[in-house]
Amino acid sequence: MRTLVTGGAGYIGSQTVRDLVTAGTEVVVLDDLSTGHTAALPDGVALVQASLADAASVRAALDGVDAVLHFAASIEAGESVTDPRRFWRNNTANTLTLLDAMVDSGVHRLVFSSTAAVYGNPESVPITEDAPLRPTNPYGQTKLASEMAIGDYARAYGIRHVILRYFNAAGADPSGLHGPDHHHKTHLITLCMEAAAGRVDSLSVFGTDYPTPDGTCIRDYIHVADLAAAHLDALRYLGAGGPDAVFNLGNGTGHSVRDVVACAHEVTGVDFAVVEASRREGDPTELVASSERASAQLGWRPTRGDLATIVGDAWRWHESHPRGYGE
Ligand SMILES: NC(=O)c1ccc[n+]([C@@H]2O[C@H](COP(=O)([O-])OP(=O)(O)OC[C@H]3O[C@@H](n4cnc5c(N)ncnc54)[C@H](O)[C@@H]3O)[C@@H](O)[C@H]2O)c1
Known part of the structure; x- marks a missing residue:
C-alpha cells in the first residue's frame, strides 16, 4: 500500500503521516512547505517538495500510488475574505489539478480534508452531514466547491472517496514532540x-453577547491525533469497498470560549490576561458535530476528546517548543 499525502508536512497531515508510517504504510508526501515543516516528518519519508499547482510533479508523485490523502490547502478563513484569489487557486484549482492527475494516472481512492465551514451558520446543533451547506466565507466556499468537483469526478471517472469535515482541530501529539506551528496563529487553544x-500579553475574546449560556461562541474541539486516526479508518473503509461518503469529525461536545480559557488557566497554572472585544463578523454562534455516521460506518471513536486532555497536550508542545519547529 503506497499513499500520497498532499500537505503531509502540515499540522494534521504530518500527524497522519506519522501514524501511517507506524502502521507500515509506504508514504510519499507532496508539500511545498509554504506552512509545513520537514521536521514534522518521520525519518525516511519521501518528500516531493513541490506545489500542487505543478501538474508534472503531481503526476510523478502519483507513480505507484494506491490512494491519496489530500490535506494541502490555505486554511485561514479570515485571510480568505481579504485574499480570495489565493484560496480559490490553492484550494479549488489545485484540487482539480490533483483530480485530473489521479484520473490520468488511474489512482482511484481519495480522502479529502474538508471543514465544518461548509455548513456556515447551522440551523440546529449537533450538525449532521445532511445539514444545509451554506458557507459564509471564501474558505468554506472553496472547500465546498472542491467537494462538488470530487463528487462529479467520482460519478464520471470512478474516483472513490471519503470527505472528512473536521470541526476545530486542536491539541498536539501526546509525546510533546509535534504540534501546530503556523506563522499566523488564529486557533483559540493555540492563542491561549x-x-x-x-x-x-493577553487573549482576546471576540463577542460576549452571543445567545449562549455565558455569551461566548461554542465550538467542538477535536484532537489532532483523533483526526489522524480517522484517515487510517477512511483508507481501510475504501480498501474494504465502502461507498463514497461524507463524515463529520468532532467530539459532539461544545465548549464556549470562556470554558476553553478557564481550562487553559487551570491546565497551565498561568492566569493570563483576557480582554473582551466585539464580535468578529461571520463567526457562527455554535458549531457542534454529530459524528454518529463516522462512528457507525468507519468505527471511528475519539480517544482524546476531553478538553483538559486536548489543552494539556497542546501545552506540552507549546511549552517545550517556544519557536515551534524552529525552521
Ligand atoms: N486546522 C483546522 O482546524 C482545520 C479544520 C478543518 C479543516 N482543516 C483542513 O485540514 C487540512 C490541513 O490543515 P492544517 O491545519 O494541517 O494546515 P497546515 O497549514 O498546517 O497544513 C497544510 C499543508 O499543506 C501545504 N500546502 C499548502 N498549499 C500547498 C500547495 N499548493 N502545494 C503543496 N503543499 C501545499 C503546506 O505547506 C502545509 O504543510 C486543510 O485542508 C484544512 O483546510 C483544518
Missing part, C-alpha cells in the same frame, strides 16, 4: 497557549 507562555 501563547498567552500562557507569555509570548503575547
Whole structure:
C-alpha cells in the first residue's frame, strides 16, 4: 500500500503521516512547505517538495500510488475574505489539478480534508452531514466547491472517496514532540497557549453577547491525533469497498470560549490576561458535530476528546517548543 499525502508536512497531515508510517504504510508526501515543516516528518519519508499547482510533479508523485490523502490547502478563513484569489487557486484549482492527475494516472481512492465551514451558520446543533451547506466565507466556499468537483469526478471517472469535515482541530501529539506551528496563529487553544507562555500579553475574546449560556461562541474541539486516526479508518473503509461518503469529525461536545480559557488557566497554572472585544463578523454562534455516521460506518471513536486532555497536550508542545519547529 503506497499513499500520497498532499500537505503531509502540515499540522494534521504530518500527524497522519506519522501514524501511517507506524502502521507500515509506504508514504510519499507532496508539500511545498509554504506552512509545513520537514521536521514534522518521520525519518525516511519521501518528500516531493513541490506545489500542487505543478501538474508534472503531481503526476510523478502519483507513480505507484494506491490512494491519496489530500490535506494541502490555505486554511485561514479570515485571510480568505481579504485574499480570495489565493484560496480559490490553492484550494479549488489545485484540487482539480490533483483530480485530473489521479484520473490520468488511474489512482482511484481519495480522502479529502474538508471543514465544518461548509455548513456556515447551522440551523440546529449537533450538525449532521445532511445539514444545509451554506458557507459564509471564501474558505468554506472553496472547500465546498472542491467537494462538488470530487463528487462529479467520482460519478464520471470512478474516483472513490471519503470527505472528512473536521470541526476545530486542536491539541498536539501526546509525546510533546509535534504540534501546530503556523506563522499566523488564529486557533483559540493555540492563542491561549501563547498567552500562557507569555509570548503575547493577553487573549482576546471576540463577542460576549452571543445567545449562549455565558455569551461566548461554542465550538467542538477535536484532537489532532483523533483526526489522524480517522484517515487510517477512511483508507481501510475504501480498501474494504465502502461507498463514497461524507463524515463529520468532532467530539459532539461544545465548549464556549470562556470554558476553553478557564481550562487553559487551570491546565497551565498561568492566569493570563483576557480582554473582551466585539464580535468578529461571520463567526457562527455554535458549531457542534454529530459524528454518529463516522462512528457507525468507519468505527471511528475519539480517544482524546476531553478538553483538559486536548489543552494539556497542546501545552506540552507549546511549552517545550517556544519557536515551534524552529525552521
Ligand atoms: N486546522 C483546522 O482546524 C482545520 C479544520 C478543518 C479543516 N482543516 C483542513 O485540514 C487540512 C490541513 O490543515 P492544517 O491545519 O494541517 O494546515 P497546515 O497549514 O498546517 O497544513 C497544510 C499543508 O499543506 C501545504 N500546502 C499548502 N498549499 C500547498 C500547495 N499548493 N502545494 C503543496 N503543499 C501545499 C503546506 O505547506 C502545509 O504543510 C486543510 O485542508 C484544512 O483546510 C483544518
